[in-house]
Amino acid sequence: MSEQGITVKKSENFSEWYSQVLIKAGLVDLRYNVQGFIVHRPWLMRIIRAIYRMFEEELEKTGHEPVLFPLVIPEENFEKEKEHVEGFRAEVFWITEVGDGSEKLDRKLALRPTSETAFYYMYSYWIQSWRDLPLKLYQSVSVYRYEKNTRPLMRGREFLWIEAHDAFATHEEALQQIREDMENSRKVIWEKLGIPFLFLRRPPWDKFGGAEDTYAADTIMPDGRVLQISSTHDLGQRFAKPFNVTFLDKDGQRKYVWQTCYGPGVWRIAAALISIHGDDKGLVLPVEVAPVQVVIIPIYYKDADKEKVLGKCRRLEELLKGAGYRVQVDAREEYTPGYKFNEWELKGVPIRLEVGVKEVETNTVTVFRRDLLRKEKVSDEKLLEYIKYLEGAILEELKNRAKNFFESRIVNATSRQEVEEALRSGKIVKMPFCGREECANDLKEATDGGKIRGTEIDFKEGDYGKCAWCGAPARQIVYVAKAY
């Protein structure tokens, strides 16, 4: 059993728990022979696809359209915005050769680390007049960054995400887009996946290369460190100018566009989903995202019972498939029911039906909820209704648990001692802050990595007493955390 199941508690050793879940639940394989590049196995790919579909649906509802831009970006595009290239250059993979190596390319091609410099090159062709605005496009792709330290689904050299690139006639519309992006994140990450987050405006020294401002969603992982799972950048006109993206406005004036880009980190959202809802037995998945939503386990000990038990399993499978559920009957004969229970619990299947001779005779089904690890007897005719109910109930349960955990991890602090103590015990600190980068650097060093994550989006600067760290006049209330 130790080979099959998770051997550590999530609360005691999150890092080891996470590694074991990824491997044992069949999500990834890390043995591919290029560092930082992982193999996504079917169970993970189906979860990731479900997350992609959720975002794509929300993005399209709010007027975004899908595109696909080239993977490669020529060096000259990449270098057009100074802060952008400074922020990314160290991490770029370059294609320099083709064929047997005797032929060098006439210029280096970057693998996209992010695609501003690919998109905006074309935006200068596509945007001519106010009629072409707003332009809201997105692509669902991988990006490539030569990260020194990699961790599966959190930081990788090949990283799956969505990038939406929007252009507007005015800065006001761009700022409104940041709120729309926050709302998109809320609808998918919180409403559908049950992952709570803070939506913060990053301090100026921590923004995206080439942005005026960066807003990001931070969730809290089980070990108390935060993970940025999406971000929106107010690019102002910083890319519009070097890429010459202009439009003829209604007033007859030629103007630069205002741009934003939004990046839901699909990979990291999967990491948060796994980590936040998972328990000591493995994954726990909300119904909507589960590759198999209902698994049906036949239980019989005599060959004479096989046919009637399996027959009922097949009938239930038909019933649930007919209602649109992803169902699987696990009729493998080489494994015991107990082995199968453990395997599907490890993989996080939200609902398990157990069908034995007794269930056949009494026209009932034993229904197991993965979230509560609890069984109920349900009559055959009530089953469909009950499954429908569970779909919502399981999500509610996961959301409640996640919210309670999330809120329990945020503490107020007004003194250096409180800040240090909270960060030491894996908490997120909410505190008055002077707003100075030097103070942030000092805090970070003294606390071995505590970072100012930013202010809430609607926050107004003001007089908030004294900075909890340095005692100078505080202008902001900020969140401070150690981060992935």
Next chain:
Amino acid sequence: MSEQGITVKKSENFSEWYSQVLIKAGLVDLRYNVQGFIVHRPWLMRIIRAIYRMFEEELEKTGHEPVLFPLVIPEENFEKEKEHVEGFRAEVFWITEVGDGSEKLDRKLALRPTSETAFYYMYSYWIQSWRDLPLKLYQSVSVYRYEKNTRPLMRGREFLWIEAHDAFATHEEALQQIREDMENSRKVIWEKLGIPFLFLRRPPWDKFGGAEDTYAADTIMPDGRVLQISSTHDLGQRFAKPFNVTFLDKDGQRKYVWQTCYGPGVWRIAAALISIHGDDKGLVLPVEVAPVQVVIIPIYYKDADKEKVLGKCRRLEELLKGAGYRVQVDAREEYTPGYKFNEWELKGVPIRLEVGVKEVETNTVTVFRRDLLRKEKVSDEKLLEYIKYLEGAILEELKNRAKNFFESRIVNATSRQEVEEALRSGKIVKMPFCGREECANDLKEATDGGKIRGTEIDFKEGDYGKCAWCGAPARQIVYVAKAY
């Protein structure tokens, strides 16, 4: 109007027609500044996604599961199978540098030109016993090849496809898989997209690098040249051996697996879809694949009529959306109805509804079929039923037309003169053939590119009289064509 519409006839200048459709229907943009890499615009992305979904559904029905393998393949994997590396080496893009270029990678990384050497490296871990077989996995990705001549959606340096990699305990099962792949292709390419094809076994000198045998689907483009749109390779044990992919069989013996790989060329299938069904006004799309299936055009000339006409448009939109259709009301005021008709015809929307004052007063709708360029009056209450009918009727019409064209392009030949004449007039030749590579080379040279495409899958070698080209005894009936 000449700027908006296609200015050449498909039958007179297919190449120019194709270029104009791609640009004017908003499918691609070729101005991205890296040769052979194109921008996929929303209209094309939606078509391509629909094609992906169709294949993914069929693949999953037949036991394939989705995975995602790394983009990069280390040089040592890539070089493990001799004929494979010979077949692809000249076309590989190599990543050699990171960051500012001062740091070279310790070994070169290939961008996948195809992923046998990535998948099979992992198959040696995943396949241990007969219980692990068959293993059937696929990924939906782009591949990268440094092609000298590129043509959008037909041959590119970034090319969209699916690759399925299957492993079996016996060669018989592998051969059966080739038939399943053919059937998958038939269900999607012919049944759903209405693109006819020949499924041929390529001659030995024209197979995939590393394959025992290659089978491929060839369709016929409007200019009479054939386009390979999918292929399946019988890899035998050629990769199993260097990658050491073995399994413990039921008889206690350790054996090498038998492998196949299947590549539906999603990009090329989109090219064929555009080219074969399109007409002189632009794209013509089957309903299932159309990004917008029904467009509704309000027609009014007096402001007083605006509200009632638009009101009816919105009601029809609701009705059709409720029935699951992708519908758009084109209420733009800056364009005339005539301009809109042309635009949506160019983009291939299969069904157009025209709603004017008369339609409001008589409770009818004018329904325009893009395939027949014909209008019908339909009563409001019959509309939904009629649209449902059109869905099948339009596909049938497109299939019939495509089939008639396809069949008209294949001619029998028994002499060198007939072969030359047929190829000159853009036909595909079916002829007895001696089976010799030298004869194939001679034919190709003499006919300026006529290629032996292969024999039908169930074809048996025998005595077929004399080779139409060289007069030697014929052992096969082959198809000969000029190809993209």
